Amino acid sequence: MKHTALKTLAFAAALLSQIAAAHAGEITLFSRDNFRGEEVTIRDGARDLRDAGFNDRTSSLIVHSGVWEVCEHKDFGGYCAVFERGQHNDLRRFNNSISSLRQIERGGRGNGGGFRDRDGDGRDDRAERREEWRERRDDRGPGGQPGFNRPDPIELFEHARFEGRRVSFQGEMRSLRAADFNDRASSMVIYEGQWQLCEHDNFGGQCVVYGPGRYDNLGPMNDKPSSLRRIR
Template sequence: MKRLFATLALSTLLTQSAFAGELTLYERHGFRGNEVTLRNDAADFRDFGFNDRVSSIVVHSGAWEVCEHKNFGGHCAVFRRGEYARLEGFNNSISSAREVQMRGGWRDRDGDGRGDRREGWREGEREGREEWRDGERGGRRDDTRRADGQREAVVLYAGQGFEGRAVGINGDVRTLVDASFNDRAGSLVIREGTWQLCEHADYRGQCLVFGPGRYAYLEGMNNRLSSLRRVR
């Protein structure tokens, strides 16, 4: 089998990553065909001749976001450590990948590398996470709802500790400018799903991934949030 590795020469084409993960991409299902191993972010697979050619992956370490377009655009998903012999929704359609940092709300009890959903967490289990139940915050009722009466998947707050103006989010947001909330989020609640939060519009710049939970302070993203999207 012909092997292609992301060597030191290739790393000049890749955006440097702050983490230490490793991802191997395979050209065919079942980890067959040509392969490329990444240890740094890759904004455009055309740089090393692997655009829209990935059919299976192995995440050796870390958590990796793979996207259908270059520069981490289009449909994206996050994969944790594990082997993925088939990529539903991504077969021959991956154009960029980068390692991401997971914050809170992540559990992988079934070992599939994709994480599990939970409705509550106990304080001290991980820094920045508190015990909570859906619909409550700080002992008070949280009545942020959509027009149809359903609760939003994500609620952003202007102040730390869930204070100040609140904005409900239920889908991908390319820019918070439209909601007059750009660079204003100081805390958030995620009721459902796993979400990627980015410092610039169109999911660019530094990004962090948060799972279900209450985050009274957005370490690394406080008053810097400009876009967000669901990745699980």
Template sequence: MKRLLAAVAVLATFAQAASAGEITLFTDSDFRGARITIDRDAYNLNDMGFNDRASSLIVRSGVWQVCENRDFGGYCAEFGPGEYRGLPRFNDRISSVREISRGRGYDRDERHGGPGWRGDRDERRGDWRDERGGRGDAVQLYAGPRFEGPAVSLSGDLRSLNDVGFNDRAGSIVIHEGRWEFCEHGDFRGECVVFGPGRYPFLEGMNNRISSMRRVR
């Protein structure tokens, strides 16, 4: 009986480890440079020799909270499964990370999820349901930073955001699905940036400058 209980305990430990999330941090953008893979809460990356060094990251499974100070202090954001080639708000400023939700793993062909996304994907229908149970649009633009002010929800390419009364108004963005290119002029001209699934409370150089958008993957 004791052997049986011991075997069950070992299997439970392995099952828990297998379900744990995983995040990889890189010292340079575009997943270059030194790296570290983490599968448990890291209260202080200084203990791992990686404090304030990350410039890109990949979340392979789970949803992870990334914070600028140790012990999950300071400014924090949530990153779901996917690739993040650059970290404008967190470049060389990450000091602690922890998994806050477990879920499906990262699929290079789908890139679902994203920081702060709390909806669930309906695997049978292949669409997204928002927190109220309704079908969610792929992109939401907000007039103010931190997802404040008037907003518009979109699911397709737009050569001119004038068509929806949102030209040069976006101050923050939420992307539920896909990778999208946002450009400062109509017809996808001028300076452009590409964002994948996630929550972007600040748009840095593109604040109030987006005039067109299209899905690129």
């Protein structure tokens, strides 16, 4: 009986190890374009590539698995962007400018696929939202200035299903305490861009990237965001 229990525990441990390996990310950085030159492979992230002797040296990279955020300064500061699985030879502004990187989670795109018509008017709610965005974007204010009524690109809501108090932002917020919204967001609307939400100030802790859409529940990030920024 004891032997059977030990075998069961060993099997469970091996299974958990396989699951963890399947979710572990891996990225290789190259010092020259076309995946040439010196290289370094990162699996657990790096807060400062000086420790690996690779600060500001990356000219191409390959994401073997996972979704990775790369940043121009150490501790994930400065300008950051997200790279998904594949070969990336053209790093644009990141050529020789990467100082830190980490694996992140990719948020879903709203409430999933399929037709949604909560207001019962026979039209997909997402199409209506896009049309509303275009109309507000193209509105003219006093003196004919374009975009006078243009909404901020991201809105956070205090409760699920876009209820409760809400706040909107145009750019990064290193601490949502300044808006009295720390650890309070439960739903969100993104009108444009890719946005990173993090559970701690200054983009620390767990971070998730979301694209345009309506998120009526933030799932694992519910009531957790403490900082946010646009990364694309």
